[in-house]
Amino acid sequence: MRILLGITGASGAIYAVRLLNHLYAAGQEVHLIVTHSGRKVLRHECPEDLERITGWARQVYNVDDMEAAPASGSFLFDAMAVVPCSMKTVGCIAHGISDNLLARAADVMIKERRQLLLVPRETPMSAIHLENLLCLSRLGVQILPACPAFYHRPQTLNELADMLAGKIMDALHLENQLFHRWPYKEIS
Numbered sequence: 146m147r148i149l150l151g152i153t154g155a156s157g158a159i160y161a162v163r164l165l166n167h168l169y170a171a172g173q174e175v176h177l178i179v180t181h182s183g184r185k186v187l188r189h190e191c192p193e194d195l196e197r198i199t200g201w202a203r204q205v206y207n208v209d210d211m212e213a214a215p216a217s218g219s220f221l222f223d224a225m226a227v228v229p230c231s232m233k234t235v236g237c238i239a240h241g242i243s244d245n246l247l248a249r250a251a252d253v254m255i256k257e258r259r260q261l262l263l264v265p266r267e268t269p270m271s272a273i274h275l276e277n278l279l280c281l282s283r284l285g286v287q288i289l290p291a292c293p294a295f296y297h298r299p300q301t302l303n304e305l306a307d308m309l310a311g312k313i314m315d316a317l318h319l320e321n322q323l324f325h326r327w328p329y330k331e332i333s
């Protein structure tokens with residue numbers, strides 16, 4: 146599967162790091178775009194991972210390079226995920242403002258009716274944020290808020306983040322054992 150991963154300047158860089166690591170381990174072809182703010186937050190939250198993640202990607206694009214492949218619908222991605230997704234980027238995508246390569250690539254995924262997943266992170270959310278997310282959801286964009294569950298009793302930050310990485314991989318229809326699933330009980 147060819148997946149485009151976007152990382153923006155919302156808090157929660159660990160979600161992107163864990164997801165990219167698992168996609169790489171699963172042999173998926175991941176292309177990466179990190180916004181300028183995304184780099185700053187990554188440096189702040191996961192300084193040791195900034196170099197490592199580029200090694201897990203098949204291709205890394207400059208967010209200002211509007212001539213790069215993801216700017217065109219003729220370059221095929223099976224899916225795009227923006228993890229974590231800032232409210233600024235949510236707003237740009239919801240309103241078709243393609244002011245950088247990441248927003249343009251998301252715009253392309255919507256117009257080509259391909260799979261687009263956003264992992265928004267903000268709290269509290271204003272009516273602007275909620276309306277933008279609703280607008281995108283109505284267009285078929287999958288919204289997976291960065292709010293991991295606790296019923297699997299995570300012991301570490303990585304275990305906490307892996308729950309969300311697993312949910313994203315589920316949405317991409319990629320097999321994973323990243324979290325304990327609620328057990329199935331036959332009803333007799």
Ligand SMILES: Cc1cc2nc3c(=O)[nH]c(=O)nc-3n(C[C@H](O)[C@H](O)[C@H](O)COP(=O)(O)O)c2cc1C
Pocket residue numbers: 152153154155156157180181182183185186189230231232233234266267268
């Ligand atoms: C440490 C830090 C944490 C941030 N966390 C969030 C956040 O959780 N959600 C959000 O929407 N913006 C957050 N921001 C603000 C965004 O980085 C800012 O709006 C930026 O313009 C987003 O640009 P981008 O979407 O192009 O990455 C944070 C900024 C910093 C410096």
